[in-house]
Amino acid sequence: MLMDPQELLSLCKRRGFLWPAYDIYGSVAGLYDYGPLGAALKNNIENYWRKLYVLGEGFQEISCPVVAPEPVFKASGHVDAFSDMYVECASCGETYRADHLAAGLHDNPASLSEERLGKLLKDKDVRCLECKGELTAPRRFNLMFKTSLGAGKGKTAYLRPETAQGMFVNFSQIYRYGRESLPVGAVQIGRSFRNEISPRQGLLRLREFSMMEAELFVHPQEKSWPGFKNVRHEKLSLVPNEGAPRTMALEEAVKSKVIVNEALAYFIWLTHKFAVDIGMDPKRLRFRQHGKTEMAHYAADCWDLEAEIGYGWVEMVGIADRGSYDVQAHIDHSGADLTAFERFDEPKEVEQEVVKPNFGALGPQYKGKAKQVAEALSKMSASAAKGKSEVLVDVGGEKLRVPASCFEVILKREKVAGRKLVPHVIEPSYGVDRILYAVLDHSYSKKDDYVTLRLKGLVAPIKVGIFPLMAKDGLDEIASGISDAVSKAGFAAYYDDSGSIGRRYARMDEVGTPCCVTVDYDTKTDGTVTMRERDSTKQIRIKQGLVPKAIEALISGAGLESLSKLK
């Protein structure tokens, strides 16, 4: 049975996971605040991801600004193509995603032109959902938030719609930090922005959201990853774009070309591990391959991790082999040499395309700078110049546009130590907010109106509830002392001395706290406390000094029984 999103969101708001942002000013669609429990849950999810990718796989974490100047998104294609169509109500001014209004009227309304979609809406007499007013013709709306850098006229800038571009534009820095070898990976965790026309659906479609993105730069002909050999026999539930859904071992999936290469297969597996470790239900997860028409033209392969939640099957993570598209786009637009160097085992005689400066044309045009321009041209990768009407070169910090008359791309035979290559990119891209939502959805359980959030200890915002049986006779002081010791050990504790113990358990169960500790009168005589595990509701007594260790053990997955062996 699917979890009703309203019921879950209501718990989230009531208990401090989520608050509608700017509520006192009427709130804003698509913007949420994370309250204390939500922020902690989000931090825990992000930190575990960081542990997997940075400590585990050796990816470099970088952190770029969210504000970026226009050329970055001109190159990435977002300025020209990142848009939706909207219509406005002529009477009340309400705006709508035009393709959403045409759902059911056409197979793929988003693929229609503004004119055809407008005609369809008019023919079917679609009107404002609020006031039945007439709708304007559909118009394209770029989904990036636009702003301006600097005073006066300023420079057009945008809030990034994804964190990925920050890693593409820094490829050379990442490659150098990685000691100039491929594969090399970078990650970024941070906010991204999409100025959605009319966001609904809680955490699934936000105007401001968090992403965790990894970019693995690989050799175009060697798309593998060291860890693959250790997991090649692991099985995953796959929904390929041809043939029936199936459960398959990774190695078999790569051999039979269901998954395009080992690197992609490895990160599909890592994504599965991540999702299960943070508490998603493996029975409600699947990897769906993009259909051939759905995939970007440059992508070699693309899989989504989908989770079944109250809204249906929803994309959580996309894992794509994007080829050289992104890096090549920035080479083309910036003129920078974003290539890796492949050193041959021994120098080779090769025939390769190179850029040859045309001195006859350069001299008159660039005068004193002609020699520098020629040098810059010679260093360019041929792919950045071939077929272009002009190229950008950097001469002592100055960017010059050089027309095609000033160079040609020729085939040259020479002995070389290696060659430049534009890296391909394997991109696992995670939507944090929807992952957080799915974790809550899959953790929610209710029995006779008693709600238990079965969050794993790894991600639970509060690790332990600490209760004095009575807030007197020194029990409160003992409990406070335990609470301080637990906090000092780095675990979030929640001290609670109000209401019956049962009521206090209920409060902790509802927010996913994996265990509770109660201090009673026996504690004063024998120094032991009661430790209760949320999911089994079993209890044992342990020495109060062992509480921090016991919490650590429970979070790492040890059973309650094993705690009696702690020392």
Place this chain on the structure above:
Amino acid sequence: MLMDPQELLSLCKRRGFLWPAYDIYGSVAGLYDYGPLGAALKNNIENYWRKLYVLGEGFQEISCPVVAPEPVFKASGHVDAFSDMYVECASCGETYRADHLAAGLHDNPASLSEERLGKLLKDKDVRCLECKGELTAPRRFNLMFKTSLGAGKGKTAYLRPETAQGMFVNFSQIYRYGRESLPVGAVQIGRSFRNEISPRQGLLRLREFSMMEAELFVHPQEKSWPGFKNVRHEKLSLVPNEGAPRTMALEEAVKSKVIVNEALAYFIWLTHKFAVDIGMDPKRLRFRQHGKTEMAHYAADCWDLEAEIGYGWVEMVGIADRGSYDVQAHIDHSGADLTAFERFDEPKEVEQEVVKPNFGALGPQYKGKAKQVAEALSKMSASAAKGKSEVLVDVGGEKLRVPASCFEVILKREKVAGRKLVPHVIEPSYGVDRILYAVLDHSYSKKDDYVTLRLKGLVAPIKVGIFPLMAKDGLDEIASGISDAVSKAGFAAYYDDSGSIGRRYARMDEVGTPCCVTVDYDTKTDGTVTMRERDSTKQIRIKQGLVPKAIEALISGAGLESLSKLK
């Protein structure tokens, strides 16, 4: 001797702490990328702060969007007053902070009107620093990045210039989560934005930066904090706005009214502890009290933590008692009831100001809604209505502006169980980027061109360098195994097998790695490795299996000698 910022920034760029953002597109002033070492250092600083405030002091961490609708910053005063003056070069278009150009020509050029500052610049014939062109008259420029929410006309929105407002507008949620008692604290760590006119000075003046802000909501007459009693004898170096700089115990500073209250004093102390723990040099830290004219009119007291770095004495943290200003501003602008409730020990007869609806005026104006409006008015705090020409009330989700003719503020004598009060705010506000810069500055040391960054283990981006003496004979495999074990234990390790061991030590010393482990031929026979401590350059041999524990001990401040006792 002060550290040359150029030398430090050059190290930062070369070694992967910082990269100029969007460098391939010519970079943008005031925007930096954190490379792998910078991002890790920043995470470590933020996580330690989080540990102090959230785990240590029990503050609630929340996380709000950076995009906010205009009314939020209308209320906070930023729309009207958060601006600088700029001038533009009529020839080359370069823009400048007008007051910066007038430095030395006037005591406080920022305090002048546009006209007077313009006249001053003209009289002194100040010209464009680039091309000597003429400058335009000074104009005010709002420093918030402006954007728009939603399609069509959209709603004006801004990128937050500080994280604080997210906590003020959520006071009621924070208060409820904190079980409706004062004091209650919230924190936020995240990006903020200021569209600086012409940012220079590296990390000190960024257009996009990170803040860690805490807001402690306190009872207006009880500005204390439980931890104060434990630190009251601690001494700090204070520069009060009257009298000579002095070193004073906190208790004495509060008693003699040098610091206005205990809560403020406590967070000044906590800020000092934080700064020293992350590696700032206590001899180059001081707390400077804002001058009486420098302080905001509503502030009861304000102290800056200043650090002496290559740029001179620079503000790192501001710690202010902001009174009720911020919360009251949002009460006034939103009509929301952002008050705490103080329950008296027993019901009291009091005379207090209340809002009394004027039914004669309400009826004709609000018809069917008059009763609801009257109820909403009765519930308002008198302070939000007194002297106002109109007030905002919320009637079933609809915001109505109610003119003063519809209510009056009267004195009423009645028996009450308690009273509403607008909380005061103690705000410690930390600039992450400049703190990170100061940590690097204070850690930098150079002897005969050999650079050592003496970063503390707590914040060091890499905790250990791991080297096989030779990349063969199985030494490399042993070293890789140790590296994996260290990573699994949660510590960032850097495996390096190239160049002499001395060269590898130097690489790690330069980026602040506190220790290195070398695997040599003895390791194969007796299972021990050499562990070298950066600052003492001393070495001991320990069992290879103990390396993770040894790193943990070193980071926690244990001496190298003590490691021989590890088991």
